[in-house]
Amino acid sequence: MGVDIERERFDRRDFELFARRLDDNLSALSTILGSDRFGEGPLCLGAELELFLVDAACQPSPCGDALLACVAERDFSAEIDRFNIECNTDPCDLDAAPFANLGQQLSRRFETLARQASPHGARPVMIGILPTLDAAHLRGSMTDTARYRALSRQLRERRRAPFQLRIDGIDPLTFQHDDITLEGAATSLQIHLRVPPADFARVYNAVQLSTAPALAVAGNSPLLLGHRLWEETRVALFKQSVDERSVAQRQQGEPARVSFGHGWLQSGAYELFEQNVRHFEPILPLLGPQAPLEVLAAGRLPTLSELRLHSGTVWRWNRPVYDTAGGGHVRIEMRALPAGPTIADMQSNAAFLVGLALALANDDAAPHESLPFTDAESNFYAAARDGLDATLRWPTPAGIETTRAGQLAQRLLPVARRGLLAAGVADADYSPHLERIEERIATGQTGARWQRARFEQLLPSRSREEALRQLVEEYIEHSAGNTPAHRWPR
Numbered sequence: 001m002g003v004d005i006e007r008e009r010f011d012r013r014d015f016e017l018f019a020r021r022l023d024d025n026l027s028a029l030s031t032i033l034g035s036d037r038f039g040e041g042p043l044c045l046g047a048e049l050e051l052f053l054v055d056a057a058c059q060p061s062p063c064g065d066a067l068l069a070c071v072a073e074r075d076f077s078a079e080i081d082r083f084n085i086e087c088n089t090d091p092c093d094l095d096a097a098p099f100a101n102l103g104q105q106l107s108r109r110f111e112t113l114a115r116q117a118s119p120h121g122a123r124p125v126m127i128g129i130l131p132t133l134d135a136a137h138l139r140g141s142m143t144d145t146a147r148y149r150a151l152s153r154q155l156r157e158r159r160r161a162p163f164q165l166r167i168d169g170i171d172p173l174t175f176q177h178d179d180i181t182l183e184g185a186a187t188s189l190q191i192h193l194r195v196p197p198a199d200f201a202r203v204y205n206a207v208q209l210s211t212a213p214a215l216a217v218a219g220n221s222p223l224l225l226g227h228r229l230w231e232e233t234r235v236a237l238f239k240q241s242v243d244e245r246s247v248a249q250r251q252q253g254e255p256a257r258v259s260f261g262h263g264w265l266q267s268g269a270y271e272l273f274e275q276n277v278r279h280f281e282p283i284l285p286l287l288g289p290q291a292p293l294e295v296l297a298a299g300r301l302p303t304l305s306e307l308r309l310h311s312g313t314v315w316r317w318n319r320p321v322y323d324t325a326g327g328g329h330v331r332i333e334m335r336a337l338p339a340g341p342t343i344a345d346m347q348s349n350a351a352f353l354v355g356l357a358l359a360l361a362n363d364d365a366a367p368h369e370s371l372p373f374t375d376a377e378s379n380f381y382a383a384a385r386d387g388l389d390a391t392l393r394w395p396t397p398a399g400i401e402t403t404r405a406g407q408l409a410q411r412l413l414p415v416a417r418r419g420l421l422a423a424g425v426a427d428a429d430y431s432p433h434l435e436r437i438e439e440r441i442a443t444g445q446t447g448a449r450w451q452r453a454r455f456e457q458l459l460p461s462r463s464r465e466e467a468l469r470q471l472v473e474e475y476i477e478h479s480a481g482n483t484p485a486h487r488w489p490r
Contacts, residue, residue, distance in 0.1 A: 359419025
């Protein structure tokens with residue numbers, strides 16, 4: 001999805017050829033997914049973690065390029081801004097202690113990055129949005145690659161106006177920017193779940209339904225440019241920071257490239273890829289070396305590089321991924337969870353989301369069918385805005401009920417436990433993480449709530465800038481001990 005490109009300027013002929021190749025990709029994908037052998041195998045879990053890099057004064061440090069030259073390419077990759085970097089983990093089968101494995105891999109990657117960053121006077125930070133980030137840090141911050149330059153130019157030209165942020169909160173924010181470096185202000189933990197193609201639709205719908213309660217308990221992004229906004233401000237920030245639509249296009253209902261989706265999935269992964277092609281114009285029309293139908297006719301598995309490149313410019317919060325690795329497979333990339341506050345917190349967030357989704361996917365009653373998709377979408381944005389206090393609508397045997405997100409999540413913990421157990425995850429691997437979610441709900445202290453409360457405590461005796469710096473310094477100190485955020489001093 002993050003493949004680099006060599007060109008950054010394109011003409012009409014490039015877009016015409018790319019559109020034809022996308023149609024060939026879809027034809028090939030339809031045949032591939034119809035094969036009995038493709039994508040079969042055990043459920044497995046992988047992850048990507050996006051991080052901030054900060055200097056001794058807790059300001060963003062644009063040393064990502066320098067660090068990438070010092071670390072293993074397969075373990076780390078560039079992000080859109082030079083003060084970000086991404087850690088990648090290897091996949092792990094669900095019956096092989098996936099959450100312990102996730103924690104061990106992230107710990108090793110983080111320690112490696114911290115060692116390499118130290119000579120540059122920098123430190124990595126696991127946080128959804130860095131509180132000390134300001135407008136000045138965004139100027140000239142883009143990672144110098146053709147992919148990011150082309151992506152920013154294409155979206156900006158389609159929009160024909162600066163990118164505009166309007167986010168409500170205690171300190172409502174209105175802000176505009178000329179490129180897409182605002183996207184780099186939001187960092188996440190992206191969970192990848194490989195599933196057999198035949199099971200894709202029911203698991204994907206279950207992931208969609210599960211995302212709101214999982215996000216509500218995971219908030220860690222309450223501050224942007226010094227403004228107190230949503231519990232998960234990342235959600236509003238990301239959607240608006242790459243929105244190519246004009247005001248008229250938004251009013252006409254044209255879909256956004258960042259979205260929760262367009263309805264419950266009816267058939268399978270192909271349906272989502274086809275929507276990506278039919279609903280969104282290409283941005284990066286670069287042809288790969290393969291003619292996919294010819295490769296398929298020769299008995300080999302095509303890379304579908306054009307479809308993968310195009311799908312990488314459609315940012316669903318839960319999106320499909322096609323991959324030739326391991327004999328070929330499809331997987332669900334869950335993009336809603338924030339980075340941080342600690343590795344322990346992220347293990348817990350992942351266990352709750354994955355376990356709940358697997359349980360709901362195996363429910364004969366198909367819970368999503370009794371909830372209008374618009375309610376699931378509203379749940380997602382409510383969870384991002386209000387966290388544990390969000391009001392969510394949830395399907396039950398007695399009908400749809402309206403309840404507070406914290407209470408709903410508490411009630412869903414045994415459901416998540418059941419889903420993980422049925423998938424072959426050992427009790428010792430998931431129980432501590434679900435217990436941690438239960439404790440978090442009981443205390444009412446997420447990473448977002450700790451940040452906001454501490455910031456408000458610091459404000460009376462310090463300038464806003466110094467309060468933000470002190471907040472980040474304390475956050476880094478607490479995070480380093482891997483003590484879950486609900487246990488941090490209030």
